[in-house]
Amino acid sequence: MYNSYLKDIKTYEAGKPIELVVREFGIESQDVVKLASNENPLGCSEKVAQAIASSAQKASLYPDDSMYELKEALSLRFGVTAKEIIIGAGSDQVLEFISHVVLNSASKILRSAVTFAMYDIYAKQFGAQILTTPSYQHIADEFIEKIESANPDIIYICTPNNPTGDATTREEVFKIINAASKDSLVVVDCAYMEYVEEEEYKLVPKDFINCDNVIYLGTFSKAFGLGGMRVGYGIANENIINMLYKVRPPFNISSLSLLAAIEASHDIDFVTKSVALNREEMKRYIDFAKKYEIEYIPSKTNFITLLFDEKHNSSEIATNLMKKGVIIRDLASYGLNAIRITIGTKSQNSKLFEVLSQELQYRESIESKTV
Amino acid sequence: MYNSYLKDIKTYEAGKPIELVVREFGIESQDVVKLASNENPLGCSEKVAQAIASSAQKASLYPDDSMYELKEALSLRFGVTAKEIIIGAGSDQVLEFISHVVLNSASKILRSAVTFAMYDIYAKQFGAQILTTPSYQHIADEFIEKIESANPDIIYICTPNNPTGDATTREEVFKIINAASKDSLVVVDCAYMEYVEEEEYKLVPKDFINCDNVIYLGTFSKAFGLGGMRVGYGIANENIINMLYKVRPPFNISSLSLLAAIEASHDIDFVTKSVALNREEMKRYIDFAKKYEIEYIPSKTNFITLLFDEKHNSSEIATNLMKKGVIIRDLASYGLNAIRITIGTKSQNSKLFEVLSQELQYRESIESKTV
Numbered sequence: 001m002y003n004s005y006l007k008d009i010k011t012y013e014a015g016k017p018i019e020l021v022v023r024e025f026g027i028e029s030q031d032v033v034k035l036a037s038n039e040n041p042l043g044c045s046e047k048v049a050q051a052i053a054s055s056a057q058k059a060s061l062y063p064d065d066s067m068y069e070l071k072e073a074l075s076l077r078f079g080v081t082a083k084e085i086i087i088g089a090g091s092d093q094v095l096e097f098i099s100h101v102v103l104n105s106a107s108k109i110l111r112s113a114v115t116f117a118m119y120d121i122y123a124k125q126f127g128a129q130i131l132t133t134p135s136y137q138h139i140a141d142e143f144i145e146k147i148e149s150a151n152p153d154i155i156y157i158c159t160p161n162n163p164t165g166d167a168t169t170r171e172e173v174f175k176i177i178n179a180a181s182k183d184s185l186v187v188v189d190c191a192y193m194e195y196v197e198e199e200e201y202k203l204v205p206k207d208f209i210n211c212d213n214v215i216y217l218g219t220f221s222k223a224f225g226l227g228g229m230r231v232g233y234g235i236a237n238e239n240i241i242n243m244l245y246k247v248r249p250p251f252n253i254s255s256l257s258l259l260a261a262i263e264a265s266h267d268i269d270f271v272t273k274s275v276a277l278n279r280e281e282m283k284r285y286i287d288f289a290k291k292y293e294i295e296y297i298p299s300k301t302n303f304i305t306l307l308f309d310e311k312h313n314s315s316e317i318a319t320n321l322m323k324k325g326v327i328i329r330d331l332a333s334y335g336l337n338a339i340r341i342t343i344g345t346k347s348q349n350s351k352l353f354e355v356l357s358q359e360l361q362y363r364e365s366i367e368s369k370t371v
Numbered sequence: 372m373y374n375s376y377l378k379d380i381k382t383y384e385a386g387k388p389i390e391l392v393v394r395e396f397g398i399e400s401q402d403v404v405k406l407a408s409n410e411n412p413l414g415c416s417e418k419v420a421q422a423i424a425s426s427a428q429k430a431s432l433y434p435d436d437s438m439y440e441l442k443e444a445l446s447l448r449f450g451v452t453a454k455e456i457i458i459g460a461g462s463d464q465v466l467e468f469i470s471h472v473v474l475n476s477a478s479k480i481l482r483s484a485v486t487f488a489m490y491d492i493y494a495k496q497f498g499a500q501i502l503t504t505p506s507y508q509h510i511a512d513e514f515i516e517k518i519e520s521a522n523p524d525i526i527y528i529c530t531p532n533n534p535t536g537d538a539t540t541r542e543e544v545f546k547i548i549n550a551a552s553k554d555s556l557v558v559v560d561c562a563y564m565e566y567v568e569e570e571e572y573k574l575v576p577k578d579f580i581n582c583d584n585v586i587y588l589g590t591f592s593k594a595f596g597l598g599g600m601r602v603g604y605g606i607a608n609e610n611i612i613n614m615l616y617k618v619r620p621p622f623n624i625s626s627l628s629l630l631a632a633i634e635a636s637h638d639i640d641f642v643t644k645s646v647a648l649n650r651e652e653m654k655r656y657i658d659f660a661k662k663y664e665i666e667y668i669p670s671k672t673n674f675i676t677l678l679f680d681e682k683h684n685s686s687e688i689a690t691n692l693m694k695k696g697v698i699i700r701d702l703a704s705y706g707l708n709a710i711r712i713t714i715g716t717k718s719q720n721s722k723l724f725e726v727l728s729q730e731l732q733y734r735e736s737i738e739s740k741t742v
Binding site: 006039053060118 | 372425428439598623
């Protein structure tokens, strides 16, 4: 009955929400510090919260499916036209549209060695094969070698990259784009772009709008503080957007999500404040890493990735932190002995430093005893 | 670059929101009566609105992706296990999952002549062919003939049916299910089931849970008043649900949608009140139709379909009502000279009766002059 290319996809196993697991360790939910999902530690804009609260009764009404106002806001922000924009339930859903229109069981995607997990998930959902470069960084020469040898149908450039935090220079991005076949689609995923400071790493949709085979992705989930509302967007030339619209379901974001994204677009001060806090607190993480001599990937995002040597095991550290009420992301499933920590509020970060330093010192002490 | 089976899908053309169109006729938005989308005229439960308002700040936090509490509520309501449930962004998204796992360009779906438009939309998105029975009603013999001659991969039974409002008896539904090949999936779409009164038309998920190839769909969009939040569900045996989970994206409904559906599940009084209002007001529509000698389809839902004879043109009527600030659904695109009207509040319905009777009398008077 079912499409055969789906047979290798692992079957979902519903786990308990992690908050419940932590509660089982005797920690009250208000004491849990969750630095695992790169949510905005400031929450959302007060204006967004007010707009949602005063429109709660609109839960019964279908949203404006043309998303007229939201597209207007994005048009103004990025200097593109409404016809060059598609809205998704998170940029995730735009990735799904892209995968749907391009991929089938004869297709291939190309991505860096460690990058956003959804590229693979959607590739598998459409039966495509996954190719990777050797490095987690997006190194043009590595991409070009694979492009020339395998001609992938979709090429993913995630910059800044998740879950590593590094970014790719504009120059390097264009080297990859210029090497790509005109028959392949290049996806430049910029979910964390609002956090980037250095000019050479900054990318905007207009950089690619005249390219026939490039799409820029952005999201309201991070700097705009709407992780829970699931609103993202793709911006590209009209031909690409028209293709994606063929597989977009009507009403693909909720009424309140639409409203929240429109309000969030009008509160750039909130984004500025979020980015400023992130910058300040990131310095403390770097100091912490240096003090404890932990290797880290310099980050252009709202998270930092700590790389452990053989003395430490990232999964054990993650579990032990969880027992103390601090949830971070173990990167073992990405093949890294590393953890990814979302930059939180000042007090959340202090708590993280406290429990992580305890954990590291405890392990050092075991180590010195066993040697 | 793109999958060839998509080439025949019409490209989306963004229209202005209908509210804006009406405003251009000089009608203020508070005076517009929208009876076009089968939204709940009572809005949503007050408890839902309060829960959303007091949790608006949670817009930044990703939802519990296991949807533990919502599944618990549905398990209790329907007497099934959490493993037999999948949640979608509207039951629409469950239709998408179903289409994705079953369909490809060699597949066929079977539906009644006039039914929910999304079946075709998703079939086309996966390249499948669409077969229809002669009648808009779900007549088992018509389905069986097509099943025997064409062996469709998905068979859709929409009961009560949208946009016609009629329902199919349990006996007739099971005749179709029993005739279906074990290699095909039967989808029993019960989005409007809460409005059904007569025992012989009532269906519950448990009726099908032991079937290997049947899935029951339900939604929070109608009687539960959450049209704008996009929450629906599929209930079937675990094997089917596991397959659908392979193509479910993580976080497929927003945090506030999840919260709203959980709260709505706990306020059955609101549903009872909504259904009672609908029943009362439906009587007025029937009286109206009889008075003006308009043919109608007896409805088991929260809408009624009026069928016009050659004296009237449904599209003209819809446009003229719109100019007077009343929005209803023209069914010309379904091949019917008919309009579908959502049963509104008492005052909304009075307004509809007023403008529709004016329109009909005006047209009668033109008719009598030209004859």
